[in-house]
Amino acid sequence: MRYSDLFFTLSSTFILLALIGCSVSENKSHLQQRAQSNLVNITTWHYQQQNATSATQLTELIDIPQLTQLVKQAVSNNPDAQQMAMNLKIAYAQRGIVNSDRIPQATTEINSHKHKENSISHNSEIRVSWEIDLWQKIQNTVDAANMDIASAQANYQATLDTLIANIMRTWLAISLQKQLIEIEESRLKSLTDNETFIIKRYRNGLGSLEDLDNARSSSATTQATLANYREQLSQNKRTLSLLLGEAPEKRAIQISSEFPTVLQPLANIPAQDLARRPDLQSAYHLIIAEQYRTQAAYKALLPSINLSAAFTGEELFNNPVWELLGQLTAPLFLGGKLRAQAEIAQLTAEKAYWNYQSTLLNAVNEVENTLGQEQSLSRQQQHIHQALQTAKRSFIHYQKKYSQGLVDIIELLATQQRTFNLQSQLTQLIYNRLTNRIDLGLALGLGVTS
Numbered sequence: 001m002r003y004s005d006l007f008f009t010l011s012s013t014f015i016l017l018a019l020i021g022c023s024v025s026e027n028k029s030h031l032q033q034r035a036q037s038n039l040v041n042i043t044t045w046h047y048q049q050q051n052a053t054s055a056t057q058l059t060e061l062i063d064i065p066q067l068t069q070l071v072k073q074a075v076s077n078n079p080d081a082q083q084m085a086m087n088l089k090i091a092y093a094q095r096g097i098v099n100s101d102r103i104p105q106a107t108t109e110i111n112s113h114k115h116k117e118n119s120i121s122h123n124s125e126i127r128v129s130w131e132i133d134l135w136q137k138i139q140n141t142v143d144a145a146n147m148d149i150a151s152a153q154a155n156y157q158a159t160l161d162t163l164i165a166n167i168m169r170t171w172l173a174i175s176l177q178k179q180l181i182e183i184e185e186s187r188l189k190s191l192t193d194n195e196t197f198i199i200k201r202y203r204n205g206l207g208s209l210e211d212l213d214n215a216r217s218s219s220a221t222t223q224a225t226l227a228n229y230r231e232q233l234s235q236n237k238r239t240l241s242l243l244l245g246e247a248p249e250k251r252a253i254q255i256s257s258e259f260p261t262v263l264q265p266l267a268n269i270p271a272q273d274l275a276r277r278p279d280l281q282s283a284y285h286l287i288i289a290e291q292y293r294t295q296a297a298y299k300a301l302l303p304s305i306n307l308s309a310a311f312t313g314e315e316l317f318n319n320p321v322w323e324l325l326g327q328l329t330a331p332l333f334l335g336g337k338l339r340a341q342a343e344i345a346q347l348t349a350e351k352a353y354w355n356y357q358s359t360l361l362n363a364v365n366e367v368e369n370t371l372g373q374e375q376s377l378s379r380q381q382q383h384i385h386q387a388l389q390t391a392k393r394s395f396i397h398y399q400k401k402y403s404q405g406l407v408d409i410i411e412l413l414a415t416q417q418r419t420f421n422l423q424s425q426l427t428q429l430i431y432n433r434l435t436n437r438i439d440l441g442l443a444l445g446l447g448v449t450s
Helices: 003-026 030-040 067-077 079-102 137-203 209-244 270-274 278-299 337-403 409-443
Strands: 105-114 120-132 304-313 321-329
Touching (some): 030 278, 067 137, 209 409, 337 409
Antiparallel strands (some): 105 120, 120 304
């Protein structure tokens, strides 16, 4: 083969490879554009809101004076939050490793040789090498590492947001258990009073011992329910300590049995709300990171230029011998390894896009569900409140009838149980509605300042 033919062949190869690199750059933002378009195409929420409150922080939704201090403690002491913080620091350190490839590398070597005359000679060498980032391949890997950091930051924020939301839910759960215990204690007191009243009537020749057995059966059932609620209360207190990153017996946090005020967060334009969600931000940054890695993988097919300089000699600093080398290398045949690695990188980027799409659909579903739950729970609360008022009036009416011997104890106890059951049901509904508002805030991307 003539030199002109060889030169033409190599030139054509380099031009072809350069075109491959350019085509990769042109497709760089394809998946990003698809992800952004999918988010913007969600234009409205299905449910309308009333009396919603505009908020930027999750902690603005609930009126708990001690919450700010608990948030600070949880961020500092919670093991899960600290693990995510370590992941973020690791991402920064990994970027430092990748970034070091852009900087000239220097190594030194000292050799000693013993000769037959028992004389010892020393030879030293300092070698400096540097790969010229001709195609911005190294820059692409650094850019990918930067996106990994952004993803890790979003994951850390998501962990903090979930942690604080769990603290708020647990706080409400403790208030719920205290109220349910108060209701059951009132029920038990009423049942005990009924037993006393039944015994009194029996001694006066009214009623029967069967009435007393029925009343005592109801009392025993209520005591069992009380035992269950008290244990749930203890478990919720231990859960709160766990979230704060401290031992359960360390201190007793004073929590009122009354529910604090929990505001309903305002749902705005879907694209505006969902863009604040850290899980979506993390998934989006991973798409960009994988695209940069895909670019770097394809550019590994292109030729590379390496410069190196070596300083050698027995007296390195007095009389060195130095050489300067330039090296142009290009992959010829590696059994398709580099091409397969590039294809894997491209498929990984596509997978990251579908992970983003899954996260987006789940986010939309969470918001729609919590918006719908707010309206449903509001209507349920109104109806149960009306039912409770009716049951209270009915119970008073049955008490008068029973004292006159017009109804039996079974009817009275049934009415009484219905009243206390409705009180418990109403309390549970209020709790569900308040926790749903916290879930809605989390779904809309409200969080805490990290």
